[in-house]
Amino acid sequence: MLDYDEEARHYDSSRGGEARAAAAAHAVLGLIPDAPGRLLDVACGTGIVTRRLAAARPGLRVTGADLTPAMVRTSSARLPGAVVRADSRRLPFRTGSVDAVTTVWLLHLLDDPDGVRAVVAECARVLRPGGTYVTTVDKAAAHDVGSDIDAVLVGRPRRPAADAAGPVTAHAGRHGLRPAGRGSFPGAGQGRSPRATIADLRRGWFTMLPPGEPRTEEFAARLARLPDQDLPRPDPVFHLRAFRKPVEG
Numbered sequence: 093m094l095d096y097d098e099e100a101r102h103y104d105s106s107r108g109g110e111a112r113a114a115a116a117a118h119a120v121l122g123l124i125p126d127a128p129g130r131l132l133d134v135a136c137g138t139g140i141v142t143r144r145l146a147a148a149r150p151g152l153r154v155t156g157a158d159l160t161p162a163m164v165r166t167s168s169a170r171l172p173g174a175v176v177r178a179d180s181r182r183l184p185f186r187t188g189s190v191d192a193v194t195t196v197w198l199l200h201l202l203d204d205p206d207g208v209r210a211v212v213a214e215c216a217r218v219l220r221p222g223g224t225y226v227t228t229v230d231k232a233a234a235h236d237v238g239s240d241i242d243a244v245l246v247g248r249p250r251r252p253a254a255d256a257a258g259p260v261t262a263h264a265g266r267h268g269l270r271p272a273g274r275g276s277f278p279g280a281g282q283g284r285s286p287r288a289t290i291a292d293l294r295r296g297w298f299t300m301l302p303p304g305e306p307r308t309e310e311f312a313a314r315l316a317r318l319p320d321q322d323l324p325r326p327d328p329v330f331h332l333r334a335f336r337k338p339v340e341g
Contacts, residue, residue, distance in 0.1 A: 188218070
């Protein structure tokens with residue numbers, strides 16, 4: 093896993109910046125009823141999306157939570173007094189105390205299936221009856237856009253996706269949450285070029301292809317033979333799932 097204390101300094105600029113944050117916030121809010129209440133953004137990172145959620149819905153009291161100290165410092169500068177340091181598997185909030193919970197780009201980071209189950213369980217726990225949980229799913233697959241880069245990488249080893257939509261939906265169902273909608277948004281400016289993909293390979297971003305291993309270099313060599321080495325291919329499209337906690341009775 094990446095060192096997010098280190099990543100905090102350049103996280104936004106390397107991942108679509110404000111354009112991607114605007115698209116993400118718009119898509120997330122499209123799945124949450126427009127009503128007063130409290131929204132908890134779990135694993136809020138730098139707060140770039142969280143701030144937009146708060147600005148777009150003045151009737152929502154938005155709180156961000158993240159475990160990484162550098163991310164908490166960065167998000168706190170954007171949302172003073174509205175960010176707490178917390179483990180997403182043990183949220184410091186009362187049962188049934190929030191009207192909406194979001195986890196944007198979190199579940200894919202959890203290598204242990206028990207971790208995904210624990211996060212979904214906590215989000216369900218703190219959600220009030222009638223509340224909405226929104227999460228990104230299938231993040232890795234979002235980058236498969238049918239490009240020549242994807243054709244080169246099609247045979248690479250892959251981990252089972254921790255945030256696959258099917259298992260996430262099943263986990264949500266076990267904790268009383270029912271499907272309530274889907275959404276998507278583009279990763280603005282995140283289309284891969286061959287040269288940038290080679291750099292990502294060699295710094296270990298493709299987790300099943302460690303830097304320096306022969307197979308990693310084989311894929312790098314094939315990518316180096318593609319045309320237009322610095323031309324970004326199409327942007328990824330990220331996907332959301334929404335779940336509703338039924339009102340009892």
